Every structure is written in C-alpha cells, then in structure tokens.
Amino acid sequence: MYKWIAPALAAAALTFSAPGWAHKLMGAGERVEVARSGMALTPTTDWNKLSYRPGKFAERWTMDGEMLNDVIFYTVPANEPLLREVDKRNRPLPQFQANMLAVEIPQLLESTKRIANDVAIFTTTSSTPAKLGGVDGVKFTYQFVGTDELRRNGEAFAAISNGTLYMISYEAPEIHYFDKDLENYRKLVESVSIAG
C-alpha cells in the first residue's frame, strides 16, 4: 500500500519546482496588456499576477492572495467558457455566445461559479449600464457563499466588443477585505483600454 507515497511526493516536488510558480509583481504606473488580449491597463498600486491562469482567456491578480482579494481579467471569444473546465465531460461550463446581451452576462458568471467553484448560494444584487474601456456594457454586484462557507462580495464590469467578452471581476470576503481594496480595483477598471 505504501508504494503510493513515493509518486505522491514526487508529484508534489515537481509541482513546487516548476518554473510556472513564479508569480509576478505588477508595479504601479506600468502599462500592461492583460489576458493575452487587446485589454490594457495601468495599475496605480502594486499587484501580484498569479502565474497559474484560471482559464485560457483569463488572468488573475491579487494583493494578499486570491482567497482575500481576487481580481480576474477575462477576454473570452465566442463559444468558449470563462474559466478552465473542471470536469468537461460531466460538468461542462457554459460558454460565452456572441449574441448574448450585456444584461445576461451576470447569469453567465453565476452559472460558471456554481459549476466551477461549487457555489451553492449566489445573488446578483445590482446590474447597471456602465462602460469598460470606452465600450458600453454592464456593471454588476453580487454576493455568494462558496465551499469554505465564507460570504464574499463581488463587483464586475463587462462589455462585449467584436464578439469578444471583456470583463474584470473583483471578489473578496464581505468582512474587511471587500471594502479595503475596492477602490484599488476600481482604479484598475478606470485605466482600462480595449483595442479592436
């Protein structure tokens, strides 16, 4: 039976030593392109970019760790899911469709989180027209309880341009963290430009 320990330790060692583990400091004042796309922005404070991408068309930034303040940039082409599939065969994620209306984006994110993160309670609390990078879109706020049973708040800006969904979401525990970094996140959103 103990033969299982060796492969497990080996797998762990590989995981720790992989070069992909180097997270990157995103320094204040530097213009950067995010999520391999036409979306660019300039942080006004230092952020950390996590090297492990949450999806093929997504990129994750944080200040204190993604459990405490989690910013995700999405640039999703049509017929692709927002995040990496957790179990494509049995629990496939919903896909962004080019004919979706901006008002339907909150539900797309909700459905994605319910499947990918096992979120059982999710409420969209508001949804208003807003611009992202000069493109007309939607700003929405939400609350959810995930498997760690911590209540988190979220705010996201999304816009659809040339059949691509551009979105920036910010999620943090309702207690302390959400309010602490909300302004920093909003400054990121304000600095966004979308090319194409």
Place this chain on the structure above:
Amino acid sequence: MRPLRHLVAAGLCLAAPSVASAAEDFTIPSWTGAYQPQGEDERGLWRESDEIERAMVDSELVIRDPALNAFVRGVLCRIIGDVRCNSVRLYVTRSPSFNASMYANGMMLVNSGLLLRMRNEAELASVLGHEFAHFEQRHTLQGFKNRRAGSDLAAWAAVVGALAISLGSTNATYQYTDLRLNIYGGIARFERKQETDANVLGFAYMAHAGYRPSAASDVWRAVMNEADQSAEGRKRRSGRYDNVAFFASHPTNLQRADYLSQLANRVPGGDFDGAANYRAALAPWRQTFLEDQLKLNDFGGTDYIITRLAGGEQLTPDLLYARAELYRGRGHPRDLQNAIPLYREAIEKDPALVAAWRGLGLSLLRTGQMPEGKAALSTFLEHQPDTGDAPMLRSLIGA
C-alpha cells in the same frame, strides 16, 4: 469550516450499488434505544461526526425554513416511528445534486436537489428509510474499521495535498484526489453488502408505514434516465449501468432498480403516495430549487427533471417557465424561438408569474423582435420597478 462537498463525501452517500443475497426478512428489528458509542473506534467516529455537525449548526448552506424541515422530518418519522426518529437530527442543505447522507452520530443531510427530484412522499420515504437503515445497522462504523488500514496512507496523501493546495496548485489537488480514490477503491466492495441490507430494512420501514414500495425503484430509474438525458444533451454516450465500477461503493443503479423492483413485489406494502402533500410542502421552494438546477448548464438532465415533475400531465406554469429559461440559457437561435411560446403560455396560465415577462422580453430582443421585446420588458418593469437589474433593462428599452 469544512466544505460541504467534503462533508457529504465523508458521509455514507446514497448513490449506486448492491445486489442479491440478503435475507429478505421484512420485520423491523427491535430498537435499542438511546445508543452510546462503544469502544474507541466508534467513539472517535461519533466525535468526528459531532465536529461536522457543529459546522452545520451555523452553516449558511442549511435551509432553516421550519415548515420544510417539519415536512421532511414528518415523512422520516412516519416510516421509522417517533422513537427511532428522536435519534436523528435532520438538516436540509442547499445543494442541487441528488444526494442524502447519514452520519454515525445520527445526523442526516438531505440535499435540496433530492427534494426537487422527488414527486411524492413515497419516493422521499424510500430514500430517507434507506439512509436511516445505514444508521440503525451501524454501517458507518463497520466501514470505518474496514477502512482504517488504508487511512494512514490517506493521511499522508492529505499532507501532500494540503501542501500543494497552500501553494495554489489545482493540479496537485487533482493528484491528491486520485490517490485517495485508489486507496478507497480497495475497500469499496465491502460496502455493497451494506447497501443491500439497508435496502431490505428500508423496505420494511416503508411497508410498515403503508407507503407504496415500488416508489423506491421509480427513484432509481429516474436517476438513470436523468443521467442518460444529461449525456445525450452533451452529445456523449451515457455510462453503462450494468457494471460495478472499481470505486462503486454502492450497487450500480440498474442493479439497484431491478433489485428494488423485485423486493417491492414481495414486500406487503401499502399504496399511499402522498403526492398532493408533497407538492404542497415543496411549493414555496420549488422555484428556487429549479433555478439552482437551471444554472448547472445541464440541458438534457434538467429537461428530464421538468418532464418527470409534470408526471405526464400538462406542464404547470412554473415548469413552463423553467423550461423556457432552460432554452434561453442554452441560447441557440432555435432555443430562443422555442422559449418564446413557453414564456407566453406560462404568463397566460399564471399572470402572477411576472419573471416570465423578463425572459420573454430578452428572448424577443435576441431574435430581433425589438418592439415586442421592449414591450415585454416594460411590462416586467411595471410589475417589478425595483428589481436588481432594472437600470440595465431600462437601458435596453431606451426608457
């Protein structure tokens, strides 16, 4: 707090296997009364279950609605009697999957996804009775003893897994899970025998309470049909039901359904279904549970659930609305066309179902029927001017 997903996995989950050779004695054994755990294994197991239960007591995922809890508990108490029932604490949890579990210390978890899928008291009773039978026969303890040899190793795997998770690697999480599956696979066969024993005792409870015994096989056939429809909706082949998989701690669903049918023919049960009671008790929650299911991106499975709930009758307004939302959620052009008449029919049958105006309006807009779509959204906003996305909807209709 431990994630609910893990809590459920840790319990004796209801899911699939076991066949044959049980002594089919449908008499209910005498109840031993207030039982206290014996020996260090059992005491440890109870303590562990108590720890999990402490987390449930203030969990946001537990549905506290007194009426719903009283109803589910009422069905359980009806089949096992008040004396046995006093040993159970029952928690209804907000989780859309089909599941119920029983812990060693008498804690029973019932998922909202299970309540959504049942059509009558008899079906619910068959599942609750089965879970309680595990408790009465102390299967958790036997399973635990059998499992201990493997669990030292599982503890090692947990350490490695936790290290990797703390560094943020989802891949390592998967590796840990795989390792755990392999270890547990070795002890899984043991539990199939327990499943059969629990089925026999479960039937005895049902028969005693006068419920229709064949409801039990209805449940398992529905599980298989839903899985088939789910697979078809995802354009893949369905899993086979006649093989016992390596990690199947329960009999396959086909074996279970066949076996339950045979048992149902032998047990001297009643014919009480309690369909009307069940519908009334679930009415305040059905819309919420349906919405949870609709957001799982499972077109085929959800469509099957809607059809089954209708029970061969015309779809009720809430089911019409649910099916319309299902189509709009998938969102192919033909789906949007199909959703429109469903929304209209739902509104016609129940004008109080104002959410249907929202779905109707969005579907019309997405199919290019602008004036009609805007009119539908206006009607929705007249009824619900303060809804969360009202500003977004107003911008769509140019108001």
